Amino acid sequence: MTYEAVIGLEIHAQLSTQTKIFCGCSAAFGGAPNTHVCPVCLGFPGALPVLNHVAVDEAIRAALALGCRINERSIFARKNYFYPDLPKGYQISQYEQPLASDGAVEFDTAGGRRRVGITRVHMEEDAGKSLHEGFSDSDRKTYVDFNRSGVPLIEIVSEPDLRSASDAAEFFSRLRGILVWLGVNDGNMEEGSLRCDANVSIRPAGATALGTKAEVKNLNSFRFLQKALEYEIARQIDLVDDGGRVKQETRLWDSAANVTVSMRSKEEAHDYRYFPEPDLPPVMVDANRVGAIAQAMPELPDARRQRFVSEYSLPDYDAGQLTQSRALSEYFEDAVRAGGAAKAVANWMMGDLARALNERNAGIAESPVPAVRLAELIGLIDKGTISGAIAKTVFEKMLASGQPAAAIVAAEGLTQIDDAGRLSEIVADVVRANADAVAQYRSGKTGALGFLVGQVMKASGGKANPKRVNGLLQEALASEPSPAGS
Secondary structure: OOEEEEEEEEEEEEOOOOEOOOOOOEOOOOOOOOOOOOOOOOOOOOOOOOOOHHHHHHHHHHHHHOOOEEOOEEOEEEEEOOOOOOOOOEEEEEOOOOOEEEEEEEEEEOOEEEEEEEEEEEEEEOOOEEEOOOOOOOOOOOEEEOOOOOOEEEEEEEOOOEOOHHHHHHHHHHHHHHHHHHOOOOOOOOOOOEEEEEEEEEEEOOOOOOOOOEEEEEEOOHHHHHHHHHHHHHHHHHHHHOOOOOOOEEEEEEOOOOEEEEEEEOOOHHHHOOEEOOOOOOEEOOHHHHHHHHHOOOOOHHHHHHHHHHHHOOOHHHHHHHOOOHHHHHHHHHHHHOOOOHHHHHHHHHHHHHHHHHHHOOOHHHOOOOHHHHHHHHHHHHHOOOOHHHHHHHHHHHHHHOOOHHHHHHHHOOOOEOOHHHHHHHHHHHHHHOHHHHHHHHOOOOOHHHHHHHHHHHHOOOOEOHHHHHHHHHHHHHHOOOOOOO
């Protein structure tokens, strides 16, 4: 029997606020254990939560970017379960009345355009972190760090619209890109500020009923998500083909063994005994607040990619590369506004500049060559002041010194030689010194012209105008009589 996978994702994203969702403690990563805590986030009796309004605004921004409807009234609830890193014995979350719902994300894949529905975006607090290793007595004890307790999260729940592990990984990547673009999440999966749970089931191809799902928890990379889903889909197919039944359970991905392993039976909503949080009033979001946030939203990645294609006549590939991040796309437009030709700017950014940044393990914001100075370099090429070959040398010196291109060209005498008289002398010398290549060219082997151009460029220290050299060489070679019989 042929099966198809049915996949939905639950993505937890930490909001980029300075303080936690219900108290004034720092939400920054990396503090000494149990130092970013207070009676509220530790759940001390009598300590009352107060909602962080900046977190609400950031959650609304994310939901709008995902095409969601912002609900005028949403309610926090207590999600009850017992675990050592949950100090209150419950998590403040949203359930029946979330902040936002009914959105969608569209993206292109090798198999065509995909649309993934967004069921809901709701707010909640994070739990602490149980530390099971790294201590001398870890074989006997578990330590708990509550610094993350109360950190503001949004949970983005997708519809079960994904049908392959690769599409799920691509969707997660696109969603991360949107959140980072907006600045509501830093996208750092290693630090846990973005993580994913995947619900996956199988069913006979063509069937409409959903199969029994397993949930794979806490996947913190696109690669792990794809590999975990590939394994889990194959596991479920093998199980059913052998006459077994898939159990509804929560599983973990073992990246060392490349398998999912059973963690516990999967809870239902009633197992958490949700009820409205009595210490927090409903969250009321009026149309004016939503409108103001929407008005201040930046152009989103997909829209900017399409605009780059239409406005700057860039190939779709180039536009896609330049909209990998908001900072990258802004650098491109800054360089174009400063006078750089769009395609030339794109080529430099995707080529020499990308290589230089990779070597320095730096992002575009740390580029030693600002956008305006890259545009100035391209302008020197366009004016004929320097050749493309010399431009690469100048660019390397710009990286090392931080100086503008014009200053480097002037100081080191790198101006392109365009004078016909000087170039004719060099061409004549090269023709005399390379009789074999000249003979090959005149016998019909036109590829020899490239060798001769290279010799002229070498003799001029790379400063000769290549177009002028090409013309002068052809004139010189044509002025001699062709060998007999040619």
